[in-house]
Amino acid sequence: MKLYSYWRSTTSFRVRAALNIKDIPHEIVPVNLVEGEQRAAPYLALNPIGGVPTLVLDDGTVLTQSMAILDWLDAAGFLPRLMPEDPIARARVLGAAFVIACDIHPVNNLKVLNYLKERLGHSQDEAVAWMRHWMHEGFTAFNELIEPGARFCFNDEAPDVADLCLAGQMINARRWGLDLAPFPRLVEIDERLRKIPAIAQAMPEAQPDAM
Amino acid sequence: MKLYSYWRSTTSFRVRAALNIKDIPHEIVPVNLVEGEQRAAPYLALNPIGGVPTLVLDDGTVLTQSMAILDWLDAAGFLPRLMPEDPIARARVLGAAFVIACDIHPVNNLKVLNYLKERLGHSQDEAVAWMRHWMHEGFTAFNELIEPGARFCFNDEAPDVADLCLAGQMINARRWGLDLAPFPRLVEIDERLRKIPAIAQAMPEAQPDAM
Numbered sequence: 001m002k003l004y005s006y007w008r009s010t011t012s013f014r015v016r017a018a019l020n021i022k023d024i025p026h027e028i029v030p031v032n033l034v035e036g037e038q039r040a041a042p043y044l045a046l047n048p049i050g051g052v053p054t055l056v057l058d059d060g061t062v063l064t065q066s067m068a069i070l071d072w073l074d075a076a077g078f079l080p081r082l083m084p085e086d087p088i089a090r091a092r093v094l095g096a097a098f099v100i101a102c103d104i105h106p107v108n109n110l111k112v113l114n115y116l117k118e119r120l121g122h123s124q125d126e127a128v129a130w131m132r133h134w135m136h137e138g139f140t141a142f143n144e145l146i147e148p149g150a151r152f153c154f155n156d157e158a159p160d161v162a163d164l165c166l167a168g169q170m171i172n173a174r175r176w177g178l179d180l181a182p183f184p185r186l187v188e189i190d191e192r193l194r195k196i197p198a199i200a201q202a203m204p205e206a207q208p209d210a211m
Numbered sequence: 212m213k214l215y216s217y218w219r220s221t222t223s224f225r226v227r228a229a230l231n232i233k234d235i236p237h238e239i240v241p242v243n244l245v246e247g248e249q250r251a252a253p254y255l256a257l258n259p260i261g262g263v264p265t266l267v268l269d270d271g272t273v274l275t276q277s278m279a280i281l282d283w284l285d286a287a288g289f290l291p292r293l294m295p296e297d298p299i300a301r302a303r304v305l306g307a308a309f310v311i312a313c314d315i316h317p318v319n320n321l322k323v324l325n326y327l328k329e330r331l332g333h334s335q336d337e338a339v340a341w342m343r344h345w346m347h348e349g350f351t352a353f354n355e356l357i358e359p360g361a362r363f364c365f366n367d368e369a370p371d372v373a374d375l376c377l378a379g380q381m382i383n384a385r386r387w388g389l390d391l392a393p394f395p396r397l398v399e400i401d402e403r404l405r406k407i408p409a410i411a412q413a414m415p416e417a418q419p420d421a422m
Contacts, residue, residue: 049310049352061299064356065313067278068305075298087286088272094279099260102276106317115344120333133326141260145275 001026004054006033007207010168011066012053017164020198022078030209082161093162096145100165104138135178167193212237215265217244218418221379222277223264228375231409233289241420293372304373307356311376315349346389378404
């Protein structure tokens, strides 16, 4: 498999971590979002929205959207599972994960920030305030939705997709200086997650395109 | 079941249509987003991000996030399925659905538009241009990701979650005057979808809280 990925992309991170946890051999193909490689014709032919990640299977099948790829990795039988088998437990994990995947991340995406700055004339400070606003609001809800008292977001044994979404979003929270004081449990879970080698190896600084 | 829903919410629409297609008895509980009912304490206790829809099962279990609820409705065995059983086919349907659920909808959410207008001082015209931009970009990609030549987005027989996301987003596209000329296939699929009684009954104008 080939994973098209950008080192600082938190959606790429989710899939990198899942591939590592499931011990699936793969090649990382860097896509430089800052230089606009995601909008070049060869990449758009793979991923028409021009985002990362994209997973290309050995038979050439192309899968896009991190949450669809995570779903596929479980559906295709790669172990360990990252979503519970029980439908209600699964719905709760996904309900929390989508707070990050839908309510936080898309609104803070690079292309959205570029629109704010380039087309609407906002400063970097205003863009950072925007990002912090959605992270604060989303983390507040996420914190309510996860299982009280568990070592990870929902269980004591191993991370699931809610944990991968959290660990990814925490990369951006630290990068953009979100005040994490209101979220001690999220900080604690994130520290636990970053000690897992499969997750540490998915972090931005461990990527071949890290700068 | 009780579905907390707002008539014009396209994420509520997705779940209303799924409940109708699966013929699941349910009560619609309107949440008036314009009057801020989603930020009142009783509703936040159910859905801490303050969004719609929320599905409350007869035993009191609370499910949030439209894409997690759609996933649960299939996982729990309600028929007909709205996602293919084959993992690759499922990943392709979800990959398209998430272009709408992640790349378009969250960026055009009421709370994001309110931030643009109230905190950043943008006009309604600038907010509408913003919405049209993300819809145009997302529909362009969605159109590339769906199955060429099928009657619906991916098959000839029946709608799936990509179709429900499309029909919901088309409500907003028409409301905000997106130029649909570049998307004749999406218009055609949407017309076909709106003729299905279960989908027609999920439309905003058929809701108890329609104004």
